[in-house]
Amino acid sequence: MIKQIPVLDCCTLSGYKEDELLVDHLADYLHKHSSLAFPHRHNFYHMVLFTSGGGAHAIDFTRFEVRPMHMYFMVPGQVHTWEFEGEVNGYVINFSREFFQSLLLRPDFLNGFSFLNGIAQDGAFQVPAHMEEEMTAFFERIYEQVNRVKPLQKDLVSVMLLYVFMRMEQQLSPAEKHKFPVYNYTLLRNFQKLIEQHFTNLRLPKDYADLLYITPNHLNALCKEYLGMQAGEVIRNRILLEAKRLLVSQDMTISEISDELSFNDNSYFTKFFKKLVGMTPEEFRKNKA
Structure with a gap:
């Protein structure tokens, strides 16, 4: 049997009982999972919004600088490494392939977002200045909903995440950016x-x-x-x-x-x-x- 590099499972990182979702402040996440092996792959979707810190990270061997309001998305299977500098914080959200299934009838719905196409360069970008406050506040609302609201309303969190995706797609879609027919x-x-x-x-x-x-x-x-x-x-x-x-x-x-x-x-x-x-x-x- 052919072995590959370490693959992280959502359930090994998540404290949520259904193991489909993790939302955390990045500094806390890094402290809890300081022993993560690098490089590694995920078998789940992974997204991070940085609010402070520096250094770099790499997606599929493409290097990106870390700066405030830098955001990246990763799909299952991509290879990832971190090399952080200073006090890094922000938000991290991990969710499984199945997380949206109960809400969405189209199993391939996520494939329509340009930043979830598995191409490293399309999945990492700087949040536009006019959206910084909105995105930070909305990520905090998702964090509060998942970690402090009982009982957790899964479909509400799904809708909140889809809102983030759609707002970013409006800004970043290659079809709009390059005026593709x-x-x-x-x-x-x-x-x-x-x-x-x-x-x-x-x-x-x-x-x-x-x-x-x-x-x-x-x-x-x-x-x-x-x-x-x-x-x-x-x-x-x-x-x-x-x-x-x-x-x-x-x-x-x-x-x-x-x-x-x-x-x-x-x-x-x-x-x-x-x-x-x-x-x-x-x-x-x-x-x-």
Whole structure:
């Protein structure tokens, strides 16, 4: 059985009896969980709003500076590390995949938010100045509702969280920021979703273009215009990300990782990795150890 890097379970962190939700002040959370192993993955959704402190954190090996009113969102499976400086505080909210199920009829509802697409750069951002007071106050209201109001009204908390998501989406949606035509934005999001499902076995833009019922040229043009790269590069970047995630585990050999990602042999995987990263998989692993 292939082992991977530590995976944190919501129920191991949460004091809430149904183990679907945790809301805490960040300073208290860090004190309670000072022994967290890094890097690690979550099997739940994770969001943090910083109100003070400094340092950095990394999502899927992309580094972000910590500053007041910096916010980030993470989806299950992403790799995370912290390197905080000074007195760090704010709010942390963890919730399970199932948390919204009793309220929402659409199981894929959360996938519609641009910051929950699993792309690190889209999940970390600075809260706009005109929203700072509103967001801080609303996070405190969620904290009060979860930790001090008895009995806990789960659906009310769900609605409060969805309000936060929708307010942030209004400010941050790539469709609005870049003025995507709705059809093109939908195509790109569907392309990204298909990559998540098939990146280990479908490597060519033509494969995805067929699934989207468009031509490879059309897909390449969309990616070039809105993402600044060809469709093939988008696919390769996702394969590379998974390779990095797996390399962080000292329990998987290079051969096992190569097989996991459907490469024909180790040498081809090594050439692929070194061409994109500038070092071999072994060197990357030692560098991150």
